[in-house]
Amino acid sequence: MLANTQSNYSPFYRQPAPGYGFECIHAVEPGLRVLDTMSTADLYEDLAHSGVVIYRDFADSLEHFNDFVSAHSSRVTFDPARKAATANTAEIEAGVHEMGLHRENGNLPFNPDLQWFYCLAAASVGSETTLCDGERVLFELSASTRKRFQAQPIRYARRIPWHNVRRFLSIELQLPLERVTDEHLEQVNQQVTGQTYRRIDQNLIASELIISAVDISRFSGRLAFCNSMLGPSVNYEPPRITWADGEAIALEIWDEIKEVTARLTYPHFWNKGDIMVVDNTRVMHGRRRLDDLGRRIFGAQSYRLGGDGQ
Ligand SMILES: [Fe+2]
Numbered sequence: 001m002l003a004n005t006q007s008n009y010s011p012f013y014r015q016p017a018p019g020y021g022f023e024c025i026h027a028v029e030p031g032l033r034v035l036d037t038m039s040t041a042d043l044y045e046d047l048a049h050s051g052v053v054i055y056r057d058f059a060d061s062l063e064h065f066n067d068f069v070s071a072h073s074s075r076v077t078f079d080p081a082r083k084a085a086t087a088n089t090a091e092i093e094a095g096v097h098e099m100g101l102h103r104e105n106g107n108l109p110f111n112p113d114l115q116w117f118y119c120l121a122a123a124s125v126g127s128e129t130t131l132c133d134g135e136r137v138l139f140e141l142s143a144s145t146r147k148r149f150q151a152q153p154i155r156y157a158r159r160i161p162w163h164n165v166r167r168f169l170s171i172e173l174q175l176p177l178e179r180v181t182d183e184h185l186e187q188v189n190q191q192v193t194g195q196t197y198r199r200i201d202q203n204l205i206a207s208e209l210i211i212s213a214v215d216i217s218r219f220s221g222r223l224a225f226c227n228s229m230l231g232p233s234v235n236y237e238p239p240r241i242t243w244a245d246g247e248a249i250a251l252e253i254w255d256e257i258k259e260v261t262a263r264l265t266y267p268h269f270w271n272k273g274d275i276m277v278v279d280n281t282r283v284m285h286g287r288r289r290l291d292d293l294g295r296r297i298f299g300a301q302s303y304r305l306g307g308d309g310q
Contacts (some may be wrong), residue, residue, distance in 0.1 A: 020131070020266040021133070022050050022051065022133075022266060023053045024054045025055050028057075032058055033060045040071070043277060047277065048217075048221075050133075051134075051217070054268065054276045055275040057271075058273065059273070062089070062298060065089065065275060066088045068116075068275065073114065073304065077301045078300070088300050089116075089298045091296060091297070091298050095290070096293070097289060098287065098288055099286045100230040100232050101132050102284055103226050103280055104280050104285070104301055109194075109209060112302055113218050115277075115299065115300075116302070117297055118276075118299075119274040119275075119295075120296040122272045123290075123292035125292055126269075126289065126290075128267035128268055128270070129268045129286070129287050130287060131283055132265045133224070134214075135222055135282060136264050137257075137260055137261055137264055138214060138224055140260045141225065141256065148253075149213045152243055152244060153210050153211055153212045153243075154244060155208060155246065156209045157207070157208045158206075158238070159204050160204070160205050160237075161205075162205050163203075169184050185199070211227075215281055215282075219279045222282075226283070232286070270295070280301070
C-alpha cells in the first residue's frame with residue numbers, strides 16, 4: 001500500500017475556483033517553485049482550458065516570478081518610467097478606488113496576450129482582484145446583444161497627452177523615447193487596423209480605436225467578450241465608447257453587460273506568494289476597492305511564445 005501511495009504522490013494538486021472554473025494549483029511539497037515545475041506547454045494548456053491559472057503555496061520570490069514571466073513569453077512589455085521592481089515587473093499603483101473589469105490596454109492599438117500578477121504582501125481584508133471569463137459572458141448575453149457585438153465593432157475615442165502616447169509607442173515599437181515622432185503616429189495608423197492618431201496641438205493627441213468587443217482567444221481559439229468597455233481610466237480622460245459609426249450604445253445594452261459581467265465575476269483574495277496568469281485575450285480583470293494599503297501586487301504584461309510576432 002505504501003508503495004502505491006508513493007507512486008501516486010504529486011507535489012501539487014488542482015482545485016478550480018468553485019463555480020468559475022479558473023484553475024488553481026496548490027503546492028504540497030515545501031520549497032516547490034512554479035518556475036521549476038511548470039513548462040510553457042503546461043501553462044498554455046491550463047490557460048486554454050480555463051483562461052486563468054493561479055498558483056498557491058509555491059515558494060517563488062519576486063525574482064523567480066520575473067524569470068517565470070520571461071521563460072514563457074516572446075516579449076515582455078515594460079515601461080521604464082514606472083517604479084521598477086525587477087527587469088520585467090512593476091508594482092501596481094492604481095489608487096484605492098474600485099477598478100472596473102478590463103482587458104489590459106484594451107483601448108490601445110497594441111495589447112498584450114498575457115497579464116501576470118504576483119502578491120508580495122497580502123491585504124488583511126478585501127482588495128480582491130476580480131476576474132471575468134469573456135467566453136462565459138458571450139454565452140450569457142442575450143442573443144440580440146451577442147449578435148450585435150459580433151456584427152458591429154465599437155469605437156473608443158479620447159484625447160491623450162503626447163507624452164503618454166510617446167512613452168507607449170517607445171515601449172511597443174521598441175524605440176528610445178526621444179526618437180518617437182509624428183511619423184510613428186502615422187506608422188501605427190497604417191499598420192494597426194482601426195487605429196487613428198491625430199495631433200491636436202503640441203501636447204495633445206486625439207486617438208480613435210475601432211475594434212470588436214469580441215475577440216478570439218490566442219490560447220483557446222474560442223470567441224470571448226473581452227474589451228475595456230467597463231474601465232479603467234485611472235490616469236487619463238475616460239474614453240467615449242460608441243458603436244463604430246458613432247451611434248450611442250443603448251443604455252439597456254450597457255445595463256445588460258454590467259449585469260452579466262457582475263454575475264460572472266470571481267473575486268480573488270490574495271495570499272502572499274500567489275502567482276496569477278491571465279489570458280488577456282479572453283478574461284477581463286479589475287479590482288475591488290483597496291481596503292488595506294499594505295497590499296503589494298506586482299504585474300507584468302507580455303506576448304506569448306509562438307504567437308504572431310510581437
Ligand atoms: Fe489592468
